[in-house]
Amino acid sequence: MQITQLTAFDLLDQIKKRQLTARDAVEAFLKQIDKHEKTIGALITVLPEYARERADQIDQMLADGRDAGPLAGLPIIIKDNLCTQFAKTTCASKILIDYQPPYNAHVVEQLEKAGAIIIAKANLDEFAMGSSTENSGIKTTRNPWSTDCVPGGSSGGSAAAVAARMAPVSLGTDTGGSIRLPAAFCGISGLKPTYGRVSRYGLVAYGSSLDQIGPLGADARDIALVMNVISGHDARDTTSVPESISPKPDYLTKLDTPLKGLRIGIVKEYQSSDGIDPQIVAAIDQATKLYEQMGAQLVEVSLPHTQYAVACYYLVATAEASSNLARYDGVHFGYRTPNPEDYIDVYSSSRAEGFGDEVKRRIMLGTYALSAGYYDAYYLKALKVRMMIRQDFEKAFEQADIICAPVAPTTAFRVGEKTSDPLTMYLSDIFTISANLAGIPGISIPAGFSRDSLPIGLQLLGNYFDESTILQAAWQYQQHTDFHRQIPAGFIEQ
């Protein structure tokens, strides 16, 4: 099999056995990038020299018989809202177009310590605000399954890159579905961990109480490999969970345990959802039937407040964003308007010229929600609804071990189809947003194809800090299906 078609697991195995060098791996994926980036537009920065240098170092370590880490030689692409001292971090925004952070994100440190090689930084919706990656201030990313279609968002670059095999795995971030949705649209697997499982230190904040970093890859095992490296407590993020409360497990150990007796929750409220593509409903039905055959038991659970999730999300996330994005003002870093009249104009013109429309829309929404006289009616009420959604899940997880649901109401839509109607666009996240509001983990895995050969995703939601069980359920499913092994035509090396 060609290098670019290997899973991360197999690639690491070959490097470990010295059948392949890290440099070989890096060259193969750089070549794939060279070949396809023009059509896909998944990447903002490619780091060939940096990657080659790192690869040679790792090969030297391996040649010397030294331990180069669990991900030694693994090429990886990370979303461009994760800070790197060695490469620009743009958040796909004009306001940070030349911004070079003075430090590395926690996940970057962890990856590099483990021997992974960051070969590129991926496109996204500006500041991770969007569901299609069309809001990028830098470029539009295309779906490798159909270049007329969006890859989903906001981690569209991270998902499209893995689908196009520009890297075996990538990192994305998920605030309302931003890992799971593009994973579904691009026919790969993507995990949003429990809030607090992965340190956010160095993730440029959008909605701080919702943001989580997670891996995307071909299958659940590749995701588990990366999770073993990026998760765990970090004292620099006080919202990251201490070992004493939830010790970090080895995510690989439970993968092969059979599912017998696993209780899978089917959400009552999602059964009657209008506007969901029947092909997706059918795929989910197929998946649940397969789970039953594998020994799992289906139970009905209720998430009565889930209907308020989208409204709640667009208050909480935008309120936090309006404050988080206040620092992009042209004074201390980033884009500054060329000829300001006075210091107030430095602020207003730099922001007016630097931010895209969707970012401005969300900043205005959030500013409004936090304003005196509106705070109680909007932000405070949203926090109450959020608590109810959380309680819904706590109750559901008394009856079920995991919850099975669609990822999105549709498969990948066409570029430009929803850009003029932000509200319809917001509804793409209707099935993913609740997990962020509640803080629970969720994974999206390939579960079929539509008549137009577009991938369909299946979402598995887990209890707090129980990523292991959804990874196990995902991996077991992948032992009985081969949707996750499909690579879009034209991306297989000849």
Add this chain to the structure above:
Amino acid sequence: MSDLNYKVIIGLEIHVQLATQSKLFCACPNRFGDEPNSNVCPVCMGSPGTLPVMNKKAYEFAVRTAMAMNCEIARYTKWDRKSYYYPDLPKNYQISQYDLPLSQNGNIEITVAGEQKKIRIRRIHLEEDAGKLLHEGNVGFSQVDLNRTGTPLMEIVTEPDLSTPEEARVFGTELRTLVRTLGVSEANMQQGQMRLEPNINLVITKDGKQYKTPIAEVKNLGSLRALERACAYEIQRQLADWEKTGVTMETGFKSTRGWDEQTGTTVLQREKEEAEDYRYFPDPDLVPVVVEKDWLDAIRKSLPELPIARRARFQTQFCFSEKDATTLVEDRATADLFEQALSLGAPVKVLCNHFISFWAMHANQRGVSIAELGVSAPRMASLAKLVGDNKINNTTAAALAEKLLTCPDDPADIAQRENLMQVSDASSLEKILDEILIANAKAVEDARTPGKKQQKAFGFILGQVMQKTRGQANPQVVNQLLQKKLAEKN
């Protein structure tokens, strides 16, 4: 003016820089006077992606202060973001505490003109300080120094319980003594370590009707004296304004005014129609603070003796006047120095006398505290013991004290070396006395004869002995010897 009187209403908002090693939400040094932008890191520079981590020591310092002010300490608090745009605030929001401050409802007792008064404390909370804008020498632009950004600031808000400029000053003194005693701040006002901002207005009663003048907040006060003067100025200004224009709280606006030390006046900075909207909301990057009872108990146990108690003890135990006790206790190190010298065996009366006389004088002359004079407790104790043991008198002690400021030796050694010790040895004094008695037969005769001249002659002989010994004879010993001699020859 017929039948006009007025009441002054003053509340204080005080910002105290806490003397922690590091900043409130990052590990940068909390230190001033360094090169601009040298004590900074990605967190306090507000670099994208960074997150704050609370400095527990700063929280403890604020809790200590709150306890000393009899405040209720909250068991659950959170951090809020206060949004406003200014170039010295890199995140364009300040992390502060809004609706759940770490403590509330306390009080401080002050004594003004012998009267005790309780000033209520509304709340104490923590927040991060902003940076500094540097305009000097720049044309068309400013520079920002972020060394101060993120340093811990404790905000104390009083109820409007102060009713004279003097009370405001006394309160400020009391607060400064307290935070110094607690070791939470050096509270140097010139350096901005303690910033007091009075909110002041008047309730005027004229012809049976009440009028409230608009509240003015005064900033830029570099000393407690300035605070008192600014309040006094504001009273006269507001009264004059009201008499001229009739402006009241209802018709005028709340204003911010700046104190001008040169002219001794306050200058209008801005007037605001309505409160600014800071869009406070809980900071999602910081977990709420849950305060454990054990931790609070430990802090309470570690509190030093508070100024009010120490002052009382200095009055009753050491017989200081209220004024002297206040001055001594105002600086914890000085009060500690006193007690240390005492524990080394210095006689209490003598030591008190030294502190309020020459030690205080030298400190005043140099503009430092007694503790900063550089004379150690053992040397102060030694000096006091020399007086207590009748080895020197107080005049010699004062002279010696001055030498101690520049000479590192023990006062006993200096006294010995410079022959300043009192001669109390009876046999050597007797020899000197005998010589004088022989040489002054007339005076001896007068001293023996009851009558007008007796007392004068007695004094003359004593004076001769003092002259001969250059003032070092112990007057009591000489006195006894002389009486004995006069009686003998009779």
